[in-house]
Amino acid sequence: MQSPALDVLPELPIGEGGPIFKEPWQAQAFALVLKLHEQGLFTWQEWAEQLGKAISAARAQGDPDIGDTYYNHWLAALEEITTGKGLVTTDLLASRKHQVQQEHQRLHGHDH
Amino acid sequence: MTESNHRAPLSDVQLRVKALESLLIEKGLVNQQALDAIIDNYENKVGPHIGAKVVARAWTDPDFKATLLEDASAALAEMEYTGIEGSHMVVKENTDKIHNLVVCTLCSCYPWPVLGLPPNWYKSTPFRAKAVRDPRGLLREFGLELSTDTEVRVWDSNAEIRYLVLPKRPAGAEGMSEEELSKIVTRDAMVGTGLIALQ
Known part of the structure; x- marks a missing residue:
């Protein structure tokens, strides 16, 4: 395995408390996983495996995985596990994503 | 936590989370209050x-x-x-x-x-x-x-x-x-x- 240097890590100098969520969507994705697990829709083991797979897949595609893309992997794993369990379908997700975008543009207008 | 710039188009990840969240809420698998409580807890209490x-x-x-x-x-x-x-x-x-x-x-x-x-x-x-x-x-x-x-x-x-x-x-x-x-x-x-x- 390649051994990337630790000094490429963001935020290696450590403050108390630590970084929490950088953006709201990360907190939303985090909360969704906790809630779905709490409802018994998947076990924590299943989740850990799914997340591990998402991280491996991203690395295989060249993501250096230095921590800053962590919630992207988290979200990819969340989409996989929810579609895999039949809670949603990829088609539904795609059409809803389109709707959300349309709605956002309608409410907030274009910036350009 | 609020989104800082409402005029900006939503990013791909924002759209994906919102799409997933709204579908799961509609199906009754999660509810908004419970999600907010988790976020608040991790941001402010734990x-x-x-x-x-x-x-x-x-x-x-x-x-x-x-x-x-x-x-x-x-x-x-x-x-x-x-x-x-x-x-x-x-x-x-x-x-x-x-x-x-x-x-x-x-x-x-x-x-x-x-x-x-x-x-x-x-x-x-x-x-x-x-x-x-x-x-x-x-x-x-x-x-x-x-x-x-x-x-x-x-x-x-x-x-x-x-x-x-x-x-x-x-x-x-x-x-x-x-x-x-x-x-x-x-x-x-x-x-x-x-x-x-x-x-």
């Missing part, structure tokens, strides 16, 4: 200060420490801290001869209920890989120079077991109260990437 209180109590109460090392989940329940994922917590004590380091090589399992959310470096591949390959070298990167007769033990967390390090009480802290002690315990010391020193 953090390393909880772990620090646990460590300070262990330093000042031998019975509690014995329970903590024997059955951490029971000891935490005694302090009314319980794990949100219901996973098993195990506490490893640092001594003059043993230094413990926590990692999760699979993904980023972390003792959230007592430390809050993991820092970026904990989630990174370089940290995870080096913790296994060269823990002593990794600790050096964090500024820890351990004597050669100190054994480094690496604990690989997983979905079932979360590890927490009980750091050594620093010399000179004998006269400090439990509350004073809880203020000097750092997150890194509880992961094993830091030591506690009195200023």
